[in-house]
Amino acid sequence: MEKALIYSYLLDGKGGGKSMTAEEITQWQPSDGLLWVHLDYSVEGAPEWIFAQKDLPNVCAQALLHEETRPRATLVGSGILMSLRGVNLNPSADPEDMVSIRVYADKNRIISTRHRRLLTVADIVTSLDENRGPKDSGEFIQELVRGLTLRMETTIDMLEERTDDLEDTVIAGGKNGLRSELSAVRRAAIMLRRYLAPQREALSRLCGEQAPWLTETHRIGLRETSDHLLRLLENLDSARDRAAVVQEELVNHMSEQMNQRMYVLSLVAAIFLPLGFLTGLLGINVGGIPGAENNQAFFWFIAILCSLTALQVVVFKRFKWM
Incomplete structure (x- = not known):
């Protein structure tokens, strides 16, 4: 004791x-x-x-x-x-x-x-x-x-x-x-x-x-x-x-930040999806590619891509996606 x-x-x-x-x-x-x-x-x-x-x-x-x-x-x-x-x-x-x-x-x-x-x-x-x-x-x-x-x-x-x-x-x-x-x-x-x-x-x-x-x-x-x-x-x-x-x-707050980041990534992906498709299509190594013999074709293709990008931005804004 x-x-x-x-x-x-x-x-x-x-x-x-x-x-x-x-x-x-x-x-x-x-x-x-x-x-x-x-x-x-x-x-x-x-x-x-x-x-x-x-x-x-x-x-x-x-x-x-x-x-x-x-x-x-x-x-x-x-x-x-x-x-x-x-x-x-x-x-x-x-x-x-x-x-x-x-x-x-x-x-x-x-x-x-x-x-x-x-x-x-x-x-x-x-x-x-x-x-x-x-x-x-x-x-x-x-x-x-x-x-x-x-x-x-x-x-x-x-x-x-x-x-x-x-x-x-x-x-x-x-x-x-x-x-x-x-x-x-x-x-x-x-x-x-x-x-x-x-x-x-x-x-x-x-x-x-x-x-x-x-x-x-x-x-x-x-x-x-x-x-x-x-x-x-x-x-x-x-x-x-x-x-x-x-x-x-x-x-x-964290979910909102994640949603904002995913939103930006989704917009970037949506804009570059058609551009990537066109560049991939014209980049294949086969005969018959349009403009292959034209020295100005590259600059015309760049102009088309820029126009397409501008058109996408207009459409996104119209539908309030941006």
């Missing part, structure tokens, strides 16, 4: 907390105060310790160790089991590759697990060290979901700004490499929405759960975060739809 332990705090109920060792955790009693244990579920010792907690429902123990999770919030007995997602702000990582965190919380204890680092958890640790952290389980959940949502806002704002830049570039006439960038924006928006939509539903459900330690003040804070997440989802949908419109406009 010591290898899997990332953070462990005994909250004092005043915004601060005391860091605890693995040995101190084993000696903890509910009367000592609110205990928060944060583990890496993939490290040896974490599953054994979690399943050793006798008052932890077996379904919650299994959920804390699942690798693949979908955002949810469920009342289990007097505790709440949650699976949440946060944007991946780790170095060399894509923000849309979201990091999961699993949390079981009741009045006396909070157990959270993850595999990849989540900056929101580090923010909570900092706030506890500075005596401005959560005072109870309800405030802990409130701070966690609010921190996850605020970091999502930064990522979604950057996605919207990127969409604005691409839209301006397309309007200005720039097209090189934009299709791949627009596809990347749409792909990022789709991946983010995949988890944000169920996370918003989970927060809405959490606001309605009747856990005895979850007060009306906690529910108001969670409801505000849920509304904030709804606005972010709307912004995300807007960025995705705008990227789709810009990509469609880009395709239309």
